[in-house]
Amino acid sequence: MNIENDVIDNLAELERFLLSVEKGGLGLEGVVGVGMATNNADGRHFVAVFGDNHKLLLTRWITAEIFETGKDMVQHGVKPKH
Template sequence: MNVENDVIDNLAELERFLLIVEKGGLGLEGVAGVGLATNNADGSHFVAVFGDNHKLLLARGVTAEIFESGKDMVKNGVKPKH
């Protein structure tokens, strides 16, 4: 799994990460979606960027609090601010 060392620990940072992925700012090709997941080996949580055939392209750790409170944001996308 390609998990960066820094863990997302607030909703604003999760929102920034999702927007960067959505706008193609990470140079990832074939992005099909994002989701929150749990590592079976150690129980840590992460936000995952998936490509075709559910292939993991990138993952970034999230705190337990963000795993719970960020579910709607990941599921429904980031809403534009007016």
Template structure:
């Protein structure tokens, strides 16, 4: 998560990331879940992809606004929603 240029700052980008995760577009193996989290060191928010052992597979920083407004999207997923 060191790429500061890659912060998700809108719900469309969050949706694209979630679709990519759900459809296997990122090439991650063993994905068991996706969640929003807060970095204990500095309080910044991120979306995280975990495996069955709760190991972090992938993460992206998100803005405070996306963290607050995108929680349902992360919790419920986006594939198949109309």
């Protein structure tokens, strides 16, 4: 599943997306991980939600800036605010 026209272009939006995945707000079942990657065909970046056996459950396009600045958030999860 890919949402073509919905591009994540800021860290707050990435954080909301990751929290929605963590809390089950997107209706996805069997989520085991989240990662970032680059589409080989056109070089666009995306964040992907994976299920068992690396099955791709959902992707969202992200800007190049979010690909660079959001890596830590995707890799280590969203940090709770004080």
